[in-house]
Every structure is written in structure tokens, then in C-alpha cells.
Amino acid sequence: MKVSVIGAGNVGATCAEYIALKKIACEVVILDIKENFAEGKALDLMQTATLNGFNTRITGSTNDYAKTANSQVVVITSGIPRKPGMTREELIGINAGIVKGVTENVLKHSPDAIIVVVSNPMDTMTYLALKESNIPKNRIIGMGGILDSARFKCYLSLALNAPASDISGMVVGGHGDTTMIPLTRLASYTGVPVSQFLDEAALKKVSSDTMVGGATLTGMLGTSAWYAPGAAVAALVDSILNDQKKLFPCCVFLDGEYGQKDICLGVPVIIGKNGWEKIVDYKLNADEQAAFNKSADAVRAMNKVLSEMKTA
DSSP, rough: EEEEEESSSSHHHHHHHHHHTTTTTSEEEEESSSHHHHHHHHHHHHTTHHHHHHOOEEEESOOGGGGGGGGGGEEEOOSOOTTTOOOOHHHHHHHHHHHHHHHHHHHHHOOOOOEOSSSSHHHHHHHHHOOOOOOOOOEEEEOOOHHHHHHHHHHHHHHHHHOGGGGGGEEEEESSSTEEOOOOGGOOOOOOGGGSOOHHHHHHHHHHHHHHHHHHHHHHHHOOOOOOHHHEEEEEEEEEHTTTTEEEEEEEESSSSOOOEEEEEEEEEEETEEEEEEEOOOOOOHHHHHHHHHHHHHHHHHHHHHHHHHHH
16 A cells, blocks of 8 residues: 655654554655655655564655655645744635645546645645545545544543543534534543533633644644644544544535535544545534534635635
């Protein structure tokens, strides 16, 4: 099995590392536009193979998409973060051009690939990739909800003073500080609702900490996080390549599900060899559905920028 990662920055390189460490694919290609950058990351990772006990072959490429040919999965991490003074429109404009070009190039060489979008703003970039690619909707997946849910479960485990592996929880909606929806009502600790252990104030704090989880790390690190995003991508790729049928919250195209149409947004889906295979209805209550609709409105406002740019 072959996976290509477009973008050799912190997230892309960590994604490649986790895929190798977990022995998910036999070959990983890292591609970047910066001369020798991907090659250097790949060589550095390959020099850990005997130390970490993996046989995955990792290679790097400077913008040569031919080396990504016949990939089963392509992960797009390319793009720039929002910089001080940069408007939302400017960020979308730059990253839209990058994602559009990447999508076109990878499909030339891997026409049957499943595409995983990580680039921000992720919901809008997933929508763009779908519209530009004209491939079946189940083959375009935005990763964000898996990462947000991992952060949600982390904060719950800290509040409960319990192992994170015993916690179940999910975040739906947009992948943004004001658009994601941690489903505290449905979160559980070994099958018991967390509301039996945490009061309303504690649950609200967990929810708010989750929503600013990315911004919190950016403030601490001076840049975006990479360990958890890389691990989230690897888990998604694992479920695809090994047909695990895992239930993950992912950004996918909605056509009436959860009351929304013509939008890519985070919802629970079954992930297998065909990409996302089924949207699962979590039966949101009135408050949760209202929050989901509000999230959709915010994402549509970003998508509108694409239309105004005549990009999608």
C-alpha cells in the first residue's frame, strides 16, 4: 500500500512518521515545493527505521508528482497558516490556489486515490477539493473532527482523572474555534455518561477548552500543533487502507444529512477501503442541531469567498 503526503512541514512529516511506526503502509512519499526539504525529512525518517523497527520505505520529492503515482491515499497538508494582519479572504485565496493545484496534480498520477484534506480552513478546503476533483464524494475526507475529538477526550480524561483510553466522545460541526460542537451529552466514561461524574460547570470548561485547543497550542508553541494532527491523519489512513470500518467524525459532503446540503462539515462516518462509507445519524437534540446549523452558516460564509473568487 502506498500513501503520499503533500507538504513536508511539521504535520506532514509527523503523519509520515506515524504511518511508518504503525506499519500502516509499505511506502510513503513526502512531497514539497521547497528544494530538498521533503528529501531531507524522508532521509531523516528512514534513518530511524532500524531503531524503531519498521520497514516502510519513505522517499521525498521536490514537486515531482510522478513519484506519487498509484497512491491509494493522498494526504494534503499544504498551505500557509493565517498570519497577523491577514484577512480570512487572503488566507482562503492563497490556500485555495495551493489545494486546487495539488488536487489536480495528484489525481493525474493517482486517479483512484482517496484524498484526505488537512489544509486550513479545512472545511472550505475539503469542499474545494471535492468541487475541483469531480471524483465520488466518498473519496474526499477532511480530517479535522478526529483531531478535535481526540482533544475533547484528552480534556475529559484530565477532568475525570481517568485514562483517556476509557473515554468516548465526539466533536461534530466545523473545524474551527467557534464552529465545532463537542457532544458532551453523549460523552461517556467506560459506558457511563460523563455527566454522572462532572457537573455542568466542569463540562462547559471541557467544551470551551476543546474549542480553543488548537489556538491554545499555537499560543504555547508559536506555531500550529503537529503531534496530534499527525496521529489523527495516521488513524484515518489506517482505517482506510486496512478497511477497519472505524467510526470517526470527519468533514464530508452532506446532501440532506443533519439538515444540510451542498456543504462539507464534520459528522460521524464509517471509514473503510472506499473512503467514507456511511454517515451515522447521532439524533442531535434541538440545542445540538441549532449549534450544528449555526456552524454550517459560518462555514458557508467561508465557502462564499470561494464563489466570489470563482474558485468553486
